Amino acid sequence: MLNFSQIDTSMRALAEPTRRAIVERLSRGPASVSDLAKPFDMSLAAVVQHIHVLEECGLVVSEKVGRVRTCRFEPAGLEPLAEWVRERKLAAERKLDRLEAFLAAGEQDKETGND
Amino acid sequence: MLNFSQIDTSMRALAEPTRRAIVERLSRGPASVSDLAKPFDMSLAAVVQHIHVLEECGLVVSEKVGRVRTCRFEPAGLEPLAEWVRERKLAAERKLDRLEAFLAAGEQDKETGND
DNA sequence: AAAAAACTAAAGCTGCCGCTTGACTATCTA
DNA sequence: TAGATAGTCAAGCGGCAGCTTTAGTTTTTT
Numbered sequence A, B: 001m002l003n004f005s006q007i008d009t010s011m012r013a014l015a016e017p018t019r020r021a022i023v024e025r026l027s028r029g030p031a032s033v034s035d036l037a038k039p040f041d042m043s044l045a046a047v048v049q050h051i052h053v054l055e056e057c058g059l060v061v062s063e064k065v066g067r068v069r070t071c072r073f074e075p076a077g078l079e080p081l082a083e084w085v086r087e088r089k090l091a092a093e094r095k096l097d098r099l100e101a102f103l104a105a106g107e108q109d110k111e112t113g114n115d
Numbered sequence C: 001a002a003a004a005a006a007c008t009a010a011a012g013c014t015g016c017c018g019c020t021t022g023a024c025t026a027t028c029t030a
Numbered sequence D: 001t002a003g004a005t006a007g008t009c010a011a012g013c014g015g016c017a018g019c020t021t022t023a024g025t026t027t028t029t030t
Helices: A006-014 A017-026 A033-037 A044-056 A075-114 B006-014 B017-026 B033-037 B044-056 B075-114
Strands: A060-065 A068-073 B060-065 B068-073
Touching: A006 A017, A006 A044, A006 A075, A006 B006, A006 B017, A017 A033, A017 A044, A017 A060, A017 A068, A017 B006, A017 B075, A033 A044, A033 A068, A044 A060, A075 B017, A075 B075, B006 B017, B006 B044, B006 B075, B017 B033, B017 B044, B017 B060, B017 B068, B033 B044, B033 B068, B044 B060
Parallel strands: none
Antiparallel strands: A060 A068, B060 B068
8 A cells, every 4th residue: 555654654663562562661761772672572683673663653762872772752753643543533523413413403303393 | 472452453453554544434424345445446355354353443333234234433442542642641741740850859959059 | 902781784584464366145126 | 036236254375574593883891
């Protein structure tokens, strides 16, 4: 489908349990790459790859000082996702509104008809 | 990783552009399977498979009457996702609060020290 | 200066996900 | 009742995402 939109990349990024766990960890404060890797039963390289994905979609930023790269969570990266959810809920509500308006109009007709 | 949590299934479901498009369509009102399939350049069977995934994670419900299956969007299915986002933002804020408290305490010390 | 620590980069492997095809069932229409 | 419509089921295929391994670099420690 060749979709490179923001919502697509961040959804894909967070579909991974490991990446979600990394974000959860970072949402409680910054951490180095090896700190992030410790809880996981996988190679450091694998965790680094996950971090790259999270950086590419703006959910994580990092800075290297000396030999240590420190990663931080970027809450703004959640916005595309949050917005998509809001839009879906809103559309569903509007649809419900229209249905209710339709039913209300029907009741109205009935009442005026019976009047 | 064998993760069957609600958040995992719904994130995975919505990581797919086609499935997201289906939800977008349904959030504006119910539709039959073939209606849903029309905009996509793929077989009906493929779309049916996507619908199944969306049903399994509670984002879509459907009902078959006669030979037509009508699908509806279930906004409640978004809750796990919405909650996860809220929690992440909250954790990040709290972390920021602690930082600010720490800095404020530092300023306090400075002031009392200079006093 | 040598060894250790903290990554980084690249190549290769494997399992799963999304898709197709084909064969089938059930329902509606002419 | 014949044909069309709407969906279902299952098998199979190809690509790619996530992981490993290996070999490197840079920085810190001893």
